Amino acid sequence: MRRRLLCAAADLALIAYFVFALFPVAWMVVLSLKPTNELFSTYFSFTPTLDSYRTVLGAGDDQGVPFLRFFVNSLVVSLGAVALSLVIGLPAAYAAARWRFRGSENLMFTLLSFRFAPELTVIIPLFVLYQQLGLFDSYVGMVWVLQLVTLPLIVWIMRSYFSDLSPELEQAALLDGYTRKQAFFRVALPLVKPGIAAVSLLAFIFAWNNFVFPLILTSSNAQTVTVGALSFLGGDRPKYNLTAAAALVSVVPPLLLALTIQRYLVRGLSFGAVKS
Template sequence: MKKTLGNILIYFMVAIILIFALFPLWWIANISFKTSEEALVIPPKLIYEPTLKNYKEVLFGVEREDNEGRWVPSTKGFMKQVGNSLVVSLTATFVAMLAGIPAAYALSKFKFKKKQNISFFVLSTRFVPPIVIVIPLFVAFRKLGLMDTKLGLIILYVFANLSLVIWMMKGFFDEMPNELAESARVDGCGQFGALFKIAVPVTLHGIAASAILVMINCWNEFLFAVLFTAKNAKTVTLAVMGYVTVREVAWSNMAAAGILITIPVLIFTIISQKQLVQGLTAGAVKG
């Protein structure tokens, strides 16, 4: 009886959490299929004739024009912004993993002075709010000619996520028996050989989980994108801003853009959820 009651309470709490998590997404999707007039109706209409016009306008763009008193923002740059986000996110993820994995391995398996201090310094970078370092970064990037460039965003995203990679991977390497690396060195492998031939294959799920989280962070990042880009390097998270103007807020178009931005992340997460779960739980289980 107690076990049954406990299960009911657990399912009830899970249902409440799911409602809070999924309701905003459902509401945005609901608005994306409405006209701008229907989106503003109070109380909201639950029964209406859905339209794909908003998605068409977002994907293929419309000219700025007055249409019976409605001003429609131009969205011709949406697909370019999607391309920019893909290039920046994938490149930043690759570079962050390439630099973070050896650093994490060194902090986990090597013995050297000030090791704990270095580890704390790496972790402390996660404590600093990004807005604190925006002004010096802005000045430096302007002098280096990195403003409004994909290279500039990649550099920012790599350093913003490098500490995450190092600390996640350090946990996975800590769980790896030292005997594996030592046996590899006995067989003639150097430190890098032991890393790439032994440590990397053993912690593959952890690498996948770290890469997935970094990729999602880069795709969803907004602050650096809005401050360090103007036109050429705009990412997809800025697409929604194009529907907020001094004359109108195009809620339906904004909702459609939000859904389109979310879809790649959802697909990517669903496809890689097995690797993500295995990676996030592997560090907590000792072999």
């Protein structure tokens, strides 16, 4: 009886937390469904409408905000950043896991420090640099600067995946006639696929959600959804319903990605936890 009560109490507490945690999201959904003239009403009664979504997706009155373009920009920039980080980061992570060389730990720490240094500390010099190099408001510039976000993540996480692989697997391959390069591509890399999937998703979300870099380093060409969603707040009247709809639309790609690679994700997160 006591046990049951405890269980029920725990369930209640969890439900309470669930409501608490999801409230902002629910609020956004409500906001996005409100018509513009009822936006600021405090009573919970309105005629739900999908007008906000139509506007955001370009079907309605587009308010001069090319949201779809921002959306495409976000996709290009985030996917580009993750792809570049994988190309550079996987060999780097492998090398860091397998060899200790002079300054290797310092190098790894420097990389990590990109993650915990506030972006705002470097943004002004970066802005000046980008202006002079002609990278301001360009895809290349955004992919490049997002390496600060995605590369450390990929290198550090993949390093531990590679460390968990027994080096004898590659050594056996070397004895079997593989070169070092082949051993990396054909033996080590396929074994860390779940890790690559998990870390790519994580890096993609971080890149997608980044706000400061596109805010300062882009204007109209390469602007992303995080900054773009705010455009609806400008003008004579802030249109919170449009911002909410834009934010909800921009959740879709990371969500879809997470769902498609969920299978890998679970394996990826538990990989290495069990030693054979």
